[in-house]
Amino acid sequence: MKKVFLLISHGAMLGIGFSLGVYMLPILIAPESPSQVEVQAQTRNAVYQARFMKDLAGSDFLHWAEGDVTLTDQVVTFMGEAAPGPDYKLYLAPSFVENEAQFLEVKAQSVQLGDVKTFDQFIVPLNGTNPDNYTTVVLWCETFGEFISAAQYR
Numbered sequence: 001m002k003k004v005f006l007l008i009s010h011g012a013m014l015g016i017g018f019s020l021g022v023y024m025l026p027i028l029i030a031p032e033s034p035s036q037v038e039v040q041a042q043t044r045n046a047v048y049q050a051r052f053m054k055d056l057a058g059s060d061f062l063h064w065a066e067g068d069v070t071l072t073d074q075v076v077t078f079m080g081e082a083a084p085g086p087d088y089k090l091y092l093a094p095s096f097v098e099n100e101a102q103f104l105e106v107k108a109q110s111v112q113l114g115d116v117k118t119f120d121q122f123i124v125p126l127n128g129t130n131p132d133n134y135t136t137v138v139l140w141c142e143t144f145g146e147f148i149s150a151a152q153y154r
Contacts, residue, residue, distance in 0.1 A: 033118040046070040050151035058099030058147035065149035071131045076124045087143040088116035090124045092134035096152040
């Protein structure tokens, strides 16, 4: 009986440790965020503005973002806060989505702009993508297929 208890307790601790590691590692290895001045300088030429909302259907207490998103002809910027997580990607989608299933329906028609490795502010280049061809910015966790948030800008 003692061996079964030890096996269960050690297995539980291993699971908790792994889960904490998956959650904490992106925070520990995150590069320094761009300064507020850098982000604001990029937003001066904003063509579109939107807002990541924390209360979308696909967001939950571990997967959310809240703050202002702007798009220029060159970059997408974010000022706010996002739940930390691994392997975040920023997409432009052709229609508004607010959960995983909806995003998966339009993912093939969406364009991945780049990685998001900071959780309070970021600047992601458009790399020649025309934002006029899309309507929504989507923050997505690629590794776990988790919807984080979306902001409809047009």
